[in-house]
Amino acid sequence: MIELNETEIVTEPVRLAFPALFEPKPTVKGGTELKYQAALLLPPDYDLKPLAVCVKAAMIDKWGKVVKLTARNAPVKKCDDRDIELAGYDEGWRYLNAKSGYQPSVLDQKKQVILDEARVFAGCWCRFHLAAYAWEHAQGGKGVSFSLNSVQLVREDARLGGRKAATEVFGTVEVEDVNVGSDLDDDEMGDLLE
Numbered sequence: 278m279i280e281l282n283e284t285e286i287v288t289e290p291v292r293l294a295f296p297a298l299f300e301p302k303p304t305v306k307g308g309t310e311l312k313y314q315a316a317l318l319l320p321p322d323y324d325l326k327p328l329a330v331c332v333k334a335a336m337i338d339k340w341g342k343v344v345k346l347t348a349r350n351a352p353v354k355k356c357d358d359r360d361i362e363l364a365g366y367d368e369g370w371r372y373l374n375a376k377s378g379y380q381p382s383v384l385d386q387k388k389q390v391i392l393d394e395a396r397v398f399a400g401c402w403c404r405f406h407l408a409a410y411a412w413e414h415a416q417g418g419k420g421v422s423f424s425l426n427s428v429q430l431v432r433e434d435a436r437l438g439g440r441k442a443a444t445e446v447f448g449t450v451e452v453e454d455v456n457v458g459s460d461l462d463d464d465e466m467g468d469l470l471e
Contacts, residue, residue: 283334284409286327290402290431292318294365294372298383298428299394304376312376315425317405319353321369328353328373331409332421339411340419350420352409364437365400375407375425382427397430399437404429 281287294316301311319325332352336343348354353373356366366372383391391397406426413419 284331284338285426286331286407286409288317288328288405288407289323290404291320291323292365292434292437293397293401293403293428294318294363294399294437296397296399298381298397301378301380312378313380313425314374314376315405315428317373317375318356318365319371319373323371325353325371328409331407331423335409335411335421339413344419346420347418350418352421352423373423375405375423377425381406381425384427384429386430386432388429391430397428398433400434402431402434404431 295314297312297314301313304310304312304314333343348358353371356370356372357368359366383397385391385396397403405428407423408426409421409423411419411421
């Protein structure tokens with residue numbers, strides 16, 4: 278494995294929400310700027326120290342010192358502080374949003390590239406390679422965000438947002454070897470379909 282610099286991290290497994298890993302999506306509702314992106318849901322027992330190290334390193338790179346950020350401009354936020362309820366944003370959990378102008382590599386557990394988008398959905402557990410960067414806007418103050426570099430699928434879980442996987446809703450079906458319709462002529466088949 279390559280050595281990461283102080284602003285980079287490979288996370289422990291976290292829950293994926295709002296994935297746009299294969300096609301970029303608008304960064305804000307109604308916006309025109311498209312980015313690859315994901316929300317990372319961090320369980321209550323997730324160790325935040327490695328993320329904090331990256332954030333501090335990004336601040337020192339940009340400003341030469343660590344600065345106090347507003348809750349709005351900090352990269353890691355509490356799910357409890359959200360104004361709206363979203364599936365997976367549970368009490369005690371935290372989240373961070375990561376974006377990139379470049380498509381991230383998406384790998385499976387064996388480090389094989391995933392080409393089938395359906396395998397990676399909101400609710401999966403993944404590891405992320407992220408890089409922290411500090412920014413400053415005249416109107417928005419100072420902040421730190423994470424860029425999305427690559428993703429590794431660790432395991433599937435229940436889908437977020439209510440949509441269930443087909444394997445969850447269907448049971449197995451006993452199938453008899455039946456040759457349906459083979460002894461019907463075209464007229465009889467037409468009568469059945471009317």
